[in-house]
Amino acid sequence: MVKLVLVLGDQLSPNLSALCEADPSSDVVVMAEALGEAEYVPHHPKKIALIFAAMRKFADRLRGEGWTVRYYLLDDEKAPKTISEALLRTAEEVGTSEVICTQAGEWRVTDDLANLPLTVTTLPDDRFIATDQEFQSWAEGRKQLRMEYFYRDMRRKTDLMMDGDQPAGGQWNFDHDNRKAPPKEITFEGPLRFEVDGTVEDVLNLVEDRFGDNFGDLRPFWFATDAEQANEHLTHWIKYGLPQFGDFQDAMVLGQPHLYHAHIGLYINIGLLDPLEVCQAVEEAWKNGGAPINAAEGFIRQIIGWREYVRGIYLLEGRDYVNRNGLGHSRDLPGMFWGKKTWMACIEDAVGQTEREAYAHHIQRLMVTGNFALLAGIDPYQVHEWYLAVYADAFEWVEAPNVIGMSQFADGGVVASKPYVSSGNYIDKMSNYCKSCSYKVKVKTGPDACPFNVLYWQFLLRHEDKFRGNPRMAQMYRVWDMMNEERRKTVLSDAETWLARMDAGETV
Numbered sequence: 001m002v003k004l005v006l007v008l009g010d011q012l013s014p015n016l017s018a019l020c021e022a023d024p025s026s027d028v029v030v031m032a033e034a035l036g037e038a039e040y041v042p043h044h045p046k047k048i049a050l051i052f053a054a055m056r057k058f059a060d061r062l063r064g065e066g067w068t069v070r071y072y073l074l075d076d077e078k079a080p081k082t083i084s085e086a087l088l089r090t091a092e093e094v095g096t097s098e099v100i101c102t103q104a105g106e107w108r109v110t111d112d113l114a115n116l117p118l119t120v121t122t123l124p125d126d127r128f129i130a131t132d133q134e135f136q137s138w139a140e141g142r143k144q145l146r147m148e149y150f151y152r153d154m155r156r157k158t159d160l161m162m163d164g165d166q167p168a169g170g171q172w173n174f175d176h177d178n179r180k181a182p183p184k185e186i187t188f189e190g191p192l193r194f195e196v197d198g199t200v201e202d203v204l205n206l207v208e209d210r211f212g213d214n215f216g217d218l219r220p221f222w223f224a225t226d227a228e229q230a231n232e233h234l235t236h237w238i239k240y241g242l243p244q245f246g247d248f249q250d251a252m253v254l255g256q257p258h259l260y261h262a263h264i265g266l267y268i269n270i271g272l273l274d275p276l277e278v279c280q281a282v283e284e285a286w287k288n289g290g291a292p293i294n295a296a297e298g299f300i301r302q303i304i305g306w307r308e309y310v311r312g313i314y315l316l317e318g319r320d321y322v323n324r325n326g327l328g329h330s331r332d333l334p335g336m337f338w339g340k341k342t343w344m345a346c347i348e349d350a351v352g353q354t355e356r357e358a359y360a361h362h363i364q365r366l367m368v369t370g371n372f373a374l375l376a377g378i379d380p381y382q383v384h385e386w387y388l389a390v391y392a393d394a395f396e397w398v399e400a401p402n403v404i405g406m407s408q409f410a411d412g413g414v415v416a417s418k419p420y421v422s423s424g425n426y427i428d429k430m431s432n433y434c435k436s437c438s439y440k441v442k443v444k445t446g447p448d449a450c451p452f453n454v455l456y457w458q459f460l461l462r463h464e465d466k467f468r469g470n471p472r473m474a475q476m477y478r479v480w481d482m483m484n485e486e487r488r489k490t491v492l493s494d495a496e497t498w499l500a501r502m503d504a505g506e507t508v
């Protein structure tokens with residue numbers, strides 16, 4: 001019997017397990033631009049355009065390789081609204097009931113496929129380095145699931161940057177070299193930008209028409225949309241960005257969205273680049289003297305460590321993970337996350353570039369927008385939906401553990417051993433934002449005080465029962481305990497006043 005081979009918008013890899021299992025001479029590939037996928041959160045228009053353009057080009061590539069592809073265009077009058085509908089319709093047309101798919105990246109899609117009245121064979125997604133079973137066995141019986149130990153296993157498994165069974169350079173982790181303050185001069189001009197071709201232009205017109213009101217600028221659109229371009233992008237970054245990637249990994253510079261970051265998550269996550277091959281290319285550059293060890297190790301750790309680890313957590317923790325709210329936060333996400341004016345230079349820059357580029361780098365996501373949402377006590381589900389919508393690389397399996405776990409501590413400490421919170425000091429040390437801010441980072445109370453300064457203490461006090469006993473937070477509570485009573489009262493009332501103004505919709 002003919003089989004349908006489902007290829008989802010983030011499965012655009014020629015060696016996808018479902019494609020490897022099928023027969024191009026008889027089986028039919030199904031791809032669908034589905035409104036349901038485009039609308040389950042209000043995705044950034046650049047993200048939708050990236051996925052649709054890359055899907056169209058991948059379908060052409062498969063046809064060129066001899067596959068029969070049933071591709072549903074979103075603007076077809078009778079376009080199916082969901083992936084399930086596309087499969088059911090094609091099954092009827094072709095006269096089959098058999099579907100092969102590769103495990104989807106989201107529980108939502110996995111469940112939809114499992115509920116189809118068709119025979120669906122699901123294959124593992126072997127584009128990941130760790131199998132589901134490997135992660136489960138690693139996690140079993142451990143009290144704490146710390147990424148660092150998992151990462152070492154992945155180094156051994158891939159043999160990346162290893163000297164026999166020992167890490168190259170005698171250390172597993174060179175993170176202490178990767179926290180330099182922002183550079184005065186930036187020598188990397190940023191990611192390669194690609195010309196809009198006919199396929200991309202068609203998609204841009206469609207996205208403009210159907211999703212033009214979503215938060216985010218569609219144009220100028222310059223992303224890579226096929227494997228060839230993504231590889232060009234990678235080669236360019238390895239040559240010009242990687243050498244300084246490690247040093248300035250945690251730095252933030254006003255008006256510089258990418259610094260030395262790879263801008264590669266979006267391409268890996270939809271299958272245009274293979275994570276292991278990307279790491280091998282980086283290792284090669286290091287071996288040839290094209291990058292220092294702290295840059296190469298730091299980058300490889302993000303991919304075979306963090307990226308694999310968060311996927312393992314997503315699968316392990318199950319469907320309910322995105323609803324966790326361990327700190328009981330319930331404030332609504334304020335307008336400044338959707339571009340409303342704020343006087344906070346750091347938030348304005350991080351949100352502004354998110355609006356323009358569907359991108360922010362890790363420290364902006366964690367220590368600016370994430371830190372703010374956590375300190376302000378925003379409902380973590382709303383924070384989760386925001387991150388899932390606005391970043392071009394956001395898919396729930398990777399976004400949720402980063403947001404619900406690492407950033408919002410809503411999972412009660414599965415991912416992080418303590419909340420990632422800081423006062424304005426950290427942002428001042430790692431960026432040049434505070435120099436141009438209307439607030440004063442050195443001022444601790446009063447109308448000019450940096451909001452992070454007062455919200456930080458209010459957060460610690462709000463959750464004293466949970467965190468005072470955490471040895472990694474003891475120092476913070478000691479500082480609070482040493483503050484005089486009058487000062488403490490002022491800090492707390494300033495925090496309340498500021499939050500009330502924000503909740504009332506004032507520009508803060």
Ligand code: FAD
Pocket residue numbers: 260261262263264265266268269299302303306307308310360361362363365366370387388391393394395398399400402403406407
């Ligand atoms: P680089 O800094 O150049 O890093 C290289 C690669 O390492 C990334 O492309 C990514 O594949 C991987 N990586 C680095 N850190 C992580 C991490 N914590 N988890 C998983 N992979 C990692 N990453 C996503 O891919 N999708 C998301 O939706 C996403 N949401 C995030 C939300 C929050 C609150 C935080 C704190 C982090 C999030 N991350 C997410 C992780 C990380 O911020 C992005 O992968 C990174 O910023 C992408 O930019 P880049 O490709 O320039 O990364």
Ligand code: DLZ
Pocket residue numbers: 007008009010011032033034035037038039043047048051083104105106109395396
């Ligand atoms: C994110 C996304 C979007 C916007 N559109 C589509 C689409 O039209 N068709 C499709 O197959 N996939 C799309 N995707 C990616 C899916 O949402 C993704 O496969 C699931 O979220 C699982 O990771």
Ligand code: SF4
Pocket residue numbers: 343344345346347423424425427428433434437438439440441450451452
């Ligand atoms: Fe952000 Fe505070 Fe610095 Fe302003 S002063 S940029 S609000 S950290």
